[in-house]
Amino acid sequence: MEYADHCRRLFPSLELDVGDLYLLEWFQIAGLPERVPERELTQVLHAHPKLASFFVARHPPFAAYVDRLLAEHEPVDGNELLVAEQVVLWEIAEWIVYQREPQMYDTLSVHDWDIVAATADVVGLDGKVVLDAGAGTGHAALAACARAEIVYAMEPVTTLRRFIRDKIARLGIQNLFVVDGFLHAIPLPAASVDVLFTCRAFGWQLPDELREIDRVVKPGGVAIHLAGLPYPADSDDPLHQELLADGYQEGSYAEGAATQRKYWKWLEP
Numbered sequence: 001m002e003y004a005d006h007c008r009r010l011f012p013s014l015e016l017d018v019g020d021l022y023l024l025e026w027f028q029i030a031g032l033p034e035r036v037p038e039r040e041l042t043q044v045l046h047a048h049p050k051l052a053s054f055f056v057a058r059h060p061p062f063a064a065y066v067d068r069l070l071a072e073h074e075p076v077d078g079n080e081l082l083v084a085e086q087v088v089l090w091e092i093a094e095w096i097v098y099q100r101e102p103q104m105y106d107t108l109s110v111h112d113w114d115i116v117a118a119t120a121d122v123v124g125l126d127g128k129v130v131l132d133a134g135a136g137t138g139h140a141a142l143a144a145c146a147r148a149e150i151v152y153a154m155e156p157v158t159t160l161r162r163f164i165r166d167k168i169a170r171l172g173i174q175n176l177f178v179v180d181g182f183l184h185a186i187p188l189p190a191a192s193v194d195v196l197f198t199c200r201a202f203g204w205q206l207p208d209e210l211r212e213i214d215r216v217v218k219p220g221g222v223a224i225h226l227a228g229l230p231y232p233a234d235s236d237d238p239l240h241q242e243l244l245a246d247g248y249q250e251g252s253y254a255e256g257a258a259t260q261r262k263y264w265k266w267l268e269p
Contacts, residue, residue, distance in 0.1 A: 004090035016089040023099035026059040040084040046075035102163040106137040115140040118253035128194040134201025138164035184208035200228035220269040227261040
């Protein structure tokens with residue numbers, strides 16, 4: 001429940017309801033087994049069969065998982081069910097905020113840092129074609145626009161893409177383009193960007209992500225990951241080891257008052 005406690009600290013005024021689960025997109029539904037305790041999720045699905053049907057309709061491969069859960073766990077009611085609902089909701093509260101309250105996410109203090117400063121010791125963004133992969137509400141992509149020639153803000157969450165587009169229209173920005181996509185399936189041609197960066201948005205399908213990065217970044221270009229993890233890394237951290245094995249270097253950047261890890265890799269010219 002550690003992540004749920006983290007979300008409660010991030011969003012102290014947030015109130016969640018089971019109906020919020022109908023906001024989830026297919027890839028978020030696919031991620032539920034890794035994010036939500038199985039027993040509590042089953043109790044919610046037993047009590048809300050229309051929600052189970054929605055999950056399967058939105059993401060058909062989820063059907064076998066739902067069938068197994070419902071067969072293996074008994075339904076509950078009363079206070080036990082209310083507790084289970086809150087456990088499920090708070091474990092994915094950030095996802096719900098993306099969909100329901102993007103402005104709440106946009107104003108978090110975690111965004112109070114500068115992408116240009118965070119990457120300046122690796123590469124300048126002036127005149128570059130830049131991809132922000134996993135753009136969220138667009139903080140870093142919008143800041144990069146002041147230096148770069150073109151910036152692509154790639155974000156899989158529909159509501160967040162709409163939020164970024166509204167910002168672009170309001171600010172009159174001409175060189176920022178919003179695209180739908182994942183880091184392991186980037187909808188851009190090979191060798192099309194000079195700089196690819198991520199901000200707390202990599203590592204879920206790391207081997208495929210690393211292959212896509214190598215495909216999309218131009219020879220002589222660079223990929224930078226601002227990991228949002230404490231610096232320096234634990235030498236036994238599997239993510240750290242995999243990135244170093246793939247040719248990345250490790251350094252640090254300032255994220256508010258914290259010193260966090262970043263990784264970068266230059267693609268061979």
